[in-house]
Amino acid sequence: MGHGDHEHDSDSIEFSDIELLAFLDELLAPENSARIEVAIREHPELHQRLVRLRGQNVAGLHTIGAIWRRERLSCPDRELLRRHLLGEIGSEESDYIRFHLNDIGCRVCNANFDDLTQAIAQERDSQHRRHRMFQTSAGHLR
Numbered sequence: 001m002g003h004g005d006h007e008h009d010s011d012s013i014e015f016s017d018i019e020l021l022a023f024l025d026e027l028l029a030p031e032n033s034a035r036i037e038v039a040i041r042e043h044p045e046l047h048q049r050l051v052r053l054r055g056q057n058v059a060g061l062h063t064i065g066a067i068w069r070r071e072r073l074s075c076p077d078r079e080l081l082r083r084h085l086l087g088e089i090g091s092e093e094s095d096y097i098r099f100h101l102n103d104i105g106c107r108v109c110n111a112n113f114d115d116l117t118q119a120i121a122q123e124r125d126s127q128h129r130r131h132r133m134f135q136t137s138a139g140h141l142r
Contacts, residue, residue: 015039015046020053022104029105075109076100082116 015023015036022028023036040047076084076097083089084097101110 017053020050024050024054027107029107029110032105074100075106078112078116081109081113082120085113085116085120 019028019032020036023033026033028036040050076093080089080093081097084094100106101113
């Protein structure tokens with residue numbers, strides 16, 4: 001029985017190095033960060049792992065993984081996010097963007113996504129207003 005309990009404890013601290021490094025870089029969604037913070041308080045060994053990872057990350061600033069994370073190479077650019085919002089890209093790209101925004105919870109991309117969503121809505125609203133004004137003034141031109 002005791003062995004089963006131990007397995008359950010280790011399940012609660014099963015975070016990948018990538019998740020922990022994203023946590024250190026403050027790139028995780030707030031709820032994911034909160035889960036890791038709770039686990040760190042409850043499991044000193046997780047805290048030690050974070051300290052080690054931070055040290056390796058600083059020592060390995062020029063490793064491919066560090067450059068990938070620092071330059072956010074897995075993040076879609078704003079143009080791709082905009083095209084996703086407008087439904088102009090394929091399903092594979094759209095699936096990746098949804099995964100990146102929702103499952104990874106990238107804060108930077110979610111901020112860009114929200115900003116673009118608002119800009120597109122405002123653009124559509126102003127086009128609609130221009131169209132309505134044109135319709136009403138077109139009647140006066142006859």
